[in-house]
Amino acid sequence: MSEEAAFNEAIAIQNKSPFVLVDVTAKYGNEHVALAGVTCQFEHGTSSALVGANGSGKTTLLRLLCGLAQPSEGRISPDPSEKTVALVAQQHGQRAWMPLTVSNVLRMSRFRDRGLVKRFRPIDRIIIDDAAERLEVSDLGNRQFGELSGGQRQRVMVAQALAHEADVLLMDEPITGLDMPSQETILRIIDEERRRGRIVVVSTHHMDEAELCDQVILLSNRIVASGSPGAVLTNKNLQEAFGLRMAHGDEDDCVFHGEHDGHADGVIHVFSDHGHGHDHGAKPKTRH
Ligand SMILES: Nc1ncnc2c1ncn2[C@@H]1O[C@H](COP(=O)(O)OP(=O)(O)OP(=O)(O)O)[C@@H](O)[C@H]1O
Ligand SMILES: [Mg+2]
Secondary structure: OOHHHHHHHHHHHHOOOOEEEEEEEEEEOOOEEEEEEEEEEEOOOEEEEEEEOOOOOHHHHHHHHOOOOOOOEEEEEOOHHHOOEEEEOOOOOOOOOOOOEHHHHHHHHHHHHHOOOOOOOHHHHHHHHHHHHHOOOHHHOOOEHHHOOHHHHHHHHHHHHHHOOOOEEEEEOOOOOOOHHHHHHHHHHHHHHHHOOOEEEEEEOOHHHHHOOOEEEEEOOOEEEEEOHHHHOOHHHHHHHHHHHHOOOOOOOOOOOOOOOOOOOOOOEEEOOOOOOOOOOOOEEEOO
């Protein structure tokens, strides 16, 4: 895309209304409250990080934003059906069942515009190639998706989401299980998509990823704190969100000092990456 086209697109999207959640409660079944009393806002042209312990409601909030879950109380405005939303789901290290090549997986991103039986336009091919290039998966086109490594699959899924050209890009733990260069690619893409005027929301256990976002929402089945990374990622807030686990370090732990305004003495725990898939059971790890 030319700079001028990107600028025009950013202006067009920026004029769109933000997502606003007012006093939203989300339940699974009649009993299990995953999120309660959530009030927050997601502006176009900004990135937000959802941070919290396992089970704190990060995935549930993303599901609400793409309409896969409905609030049992409160409201989301506009309704997610009024925006185009792309979600990169949380990976669990499972083998993918899809008997498809990577090219086919990427082509699926354009079905929304073209319909299942219509031919692809040249522009569809350009958009797919551009997304594949940005995620460095162009050379995987002929490979079976199910035979890729977890990190390769994750990059293909992000490329698929980009090619969707949605107003809203949601990514559930997008850098978990990725090698360092791939993590950097995803972080760059979060920034680029935000600059293009999209709403970008990621869930993460990586504090360095959260710090790069415009807004951090710290969850513990409710909002513990929200705002700029410096204001939210304080030792006090993190202890409130993560509980006693944050108060007890071990010799693997180290301390992250003074990169945030207003909490130069803060201690931030970074969850180490334990390979592909989920961070369940991951031991909190902090760093200097
Ligand atoms: N399909 C479901 N049925 C019942 N309860 C669910 C379901 N999905 C999630 N929950 C519960 O809702 C709460 C929030 O879960 P959620 O998946 O949103 O957490 P999370 O912050 O994404 O956790 P993680 O870091 O492990 O991915 C948890 O208590 C979880 O057990
Ligand atoms: Mg989750």
